[in-house]
Amino acid sequence: MTKRIIYAAMLLLIALNGFAQNEKSARGHENNPWYSTTDTIRLQVSDTAWKKVLSADLYAVAREKDTERPFTGKYWKSTLRGTYYCAVCGNMLFRSDAKFASSCGWPSFYEPGRVTAVRYQSDDSEGMHRTEVLCGRCDSHLGHIFDDGPPPTHKRFCMNSISLDFEPDAKKP
Structure with a gap:
């Protein structure tokens, strides 16, 4: 037995x-041994290791806190139904149900898919005070959160498309 x-x-x-x-x-x-859409264990991977497995553009945004140009990302005006994941580690971040049309030029959501999906830290760069949004699993830079979103949260998670992967909902027969 x-x-x-x-x-x-x-x-x-x-x-x-x-x-x-x-x-x-x-x-x-x-080539990314840490990518998984099912694993939620926090990662502690060096930037040197990330640099070996991420594209230069993704590395610049996710690890060096760069920002993609507005109105250029592949998800900023997408209306497809599905789930958004961290492009670095596969952590589930947002559901399309929480996505809304925003004129900011980046994909915007009013809440994360689960409480531990993201974490926050103060960002005083660019001559202003903002709140940075990081992946709750790998600490990659995703974007910023603002208080000008729609109900029920009145939050706007302004995310970089390059930091996101998208999986559409399965089509019903």
Whole structure:
């Protein structure tokens, strides 16, 4: 009986590993060992290690706190239904139900998908005081939060498209 349980557990791990590899390949993250849309364990990865697996543009925004130009990101005016993930680590960040049309030029959401999806820190750069939004799993820079969003939160999570991956909802037959 114990051998059967161990064998079943091994098969399950192999299947899950195959799923993770397919998920990474589909999103172009096959060289990123930390990318997972199911793992929520906080990561502590050096910027040197991130630089080896991220594109130069994503690294500049996510790790060096750069900002993509407004009205240029692939998600700023998207109305597709689905889920947004951290492009660096795969952490689930936002649902499209919380996305709203904003004239700021970046994708905007009024709340994260779960409380631990993001974290916040003070940002006094660019000669102003803002609140930076970071991935709750890998600490990558996502954007900033402002108090001019719609109800029910009146918040606007102004995110960089390059910091996001998107998975559309499954179509119903």
